[in-house]
Amino acid sequence: MRITSDMLTRQVLRDLTTVMSKMQKTQSQISSAKKIEKPSDDPVGITQLLAYKTDSAQGQQYTNSIASCLDWLNSTSTTLTSVEDNLLSIIDVANQGNTGLLSVQDRSALAEQVNQYLEEAYSLANTKTEGKSLFGGTQTLSEPFTATRDAAGKITVVAVSSPANIDNEILRTIGKDQTVQVNSKGGELFSPGAGSNMFDNIIALRDALEDPDFDSQAVSGIITSLETIFNRVVNENAVFGAKINRLESTQERIQLESLSLTERISDIGDTDIAKAFLEYQAQKNIYDASLSVGSQLIQRSLVDYL
């Protein structure tokens, strides 16, 4: 087959172009640190990569949700502990007052203490976190409990502001098809019905202590009710403690998964710089060799010798 100078020149150009385009690709991968720069570089790889990224974003979303849950749960738990302490103090005073040896003034002083504890209980039941009521169910923007006061400013009745909504659940999504209730139902906790209502009992206790006609039997009944209510609050707090533990371990699990995803994303999408450098070196050697051979090839012809 005849070989013409045109063929040689085009061959040299073709080979140089091929090597140069490989070098350019490698150089681009090194400087951007990305192995996959556009979909056509690796169609299967990029589909996987994007799927991992979406999974990672979802994990992050659930983590954010959990953080928001933990805020609410921790606030509620802290408040419930305060309610427990408050109730213990009230029961203590009630027991003191129930001994038949006190004078009317002594009992009056105790009644005053109970009134303070009552104000405390009322305030705790209306606790807000970030401007939202903890115990109001889905009616988060208004106070769940309203107090009616007499002319002297003392609370006479504490009623639920919105009975229809106070026991609604507030749910948060923490995983695929997984939700958790983050609130404590204020109605069920503080005023489930006659006899077991925390406020009614505390008010009744205060009034009984103030009453010159002291009814010891009634007060004993109140103490028993208060103890039942105390246990109810302790149980509720335990539930919250368990929820907090569960969410914290879910958070840890998601973080581990997220680390693993990040690794896989990097594996697929990021350039192995060391490997790329070696490739670049090899290509550069080939390029140098091609240049050297090519230049010698296209310079010579018979004309030089005639």
Next chain:
Amino acid sequence: MSIFGGITIGGRALSAYQAAMDIIGHNIANANTEGYSRQRATLAATPPDMFTCGAIGTGVEVSDVRRIRDAYLDLQKYTELGTLGQWEMKDDALRQLEVYFPEPSDTSLNNLLSNFWQAWSDVANSPDDQISRVNLIQQSLLLTDSINNTRSKMGQCRENIDELIQSKVDEVNSLTSQIAVMNGQILSAETSGHEANDLRDKRDLLVSQLSKIIDFSLNEQADGTYAISIAGRPAVWAKQTSEIEAIPDGSNGNLVALQWQDTDEPITPLNGELAGLLYARDTSIPAYITKLDALVANLISEVNSLHDNGYDLNGAAVLGQDWANFFSGTDASDITVNQDIQDNPSFIAAASSVNPGDNANARAIADLMDTSIVGLSTTFSKYYQSQIIGSLGVETREASQTRENESLIVDQLFDNIQAVSGVSLDEEMTTMIQYQHAYEAAAKYMIMAGQMLDALMAIVL
């Protein structure tokens, strides 16, 4: 046999080698001319004089100047150039499309979609205040703006291809008329019975250029002119041409369609750049536009149908109100966030009852992120990742590979053609030396024949 016969022989040799050297010189001068085929002088002995002792030759002449060219390789070249042209255009169009889907990156749709769901989740975690709602609107607008932008760029791609088609059509018409002109020139030049080599080279070069743009069938007529038919109809015959044009087609969004200028008959090219451009414009790109529209239409309908049934921050049901729909628009070109909601974030229906702490609706919308959507047969993200990005990657890669392969085939073909028709300077040099020596020898012979004549004259005078 006269004494002058010798001079005649010498003279003939000198002029023959002179002509042969001219041809060598012509080859060397045109060593780098595109489309040039090397020429060779065919030296033939002139008819001999018959004598009783036998035939005595009368010298040499250049009987023909041959153009060394393989017509079969040329036909192959036209086909392969057409295929190369087609895949070059397809590859370019797909690469352009790829630019508008800059994955993997933080500003691309995959990430914006994730951020959108995150924003809904934030509203679900904090349904009773404005901050998370304002953020949701921002993230949603980022998403819709990006979608609008991508969609409009894809439409722009098709319009750009249109302009390219128009210029290719002009090129085709220009080439066919030039070929017709060459036909005329060759016709008049070949009346002598010999081929007009350089004119034919020029015409073949024009045909080559035409083959890259559109496919045709070529027939050389008995009189040496080319008859070229495009899509079954004659485009060039003798000195006549029939022009093609690109006219806006109402049934295709006013993008152009090819037809014959005189009869308005439509033309569907099967190969060449025009075929590639039309395929890219009417098949490749629209497929992705349809997919993007499908994704967006489903997004709009799924989110809106949940949003419709919710309650906003003011405790009112949104059903029947102007802000019942979260998204306005129907597809990728016009999707945006409902203006009423943009102006008033409280209208976002995060709740499924009048209570502000109720986040059931927002949670349901956030859950769409990993729900398999009926209209797409998979989740939003997976549809985008495999049907749009994965598909595009595969198609682009395939087009690039085919283009590269075709390019190699064309290179190989050009090498083969060069092997037959190319000028090898070494070869020309060698032949030149050969003719040079022959010329010198002929000149010496002339001198000797002249001396013989002198000797004869000396006897007589």
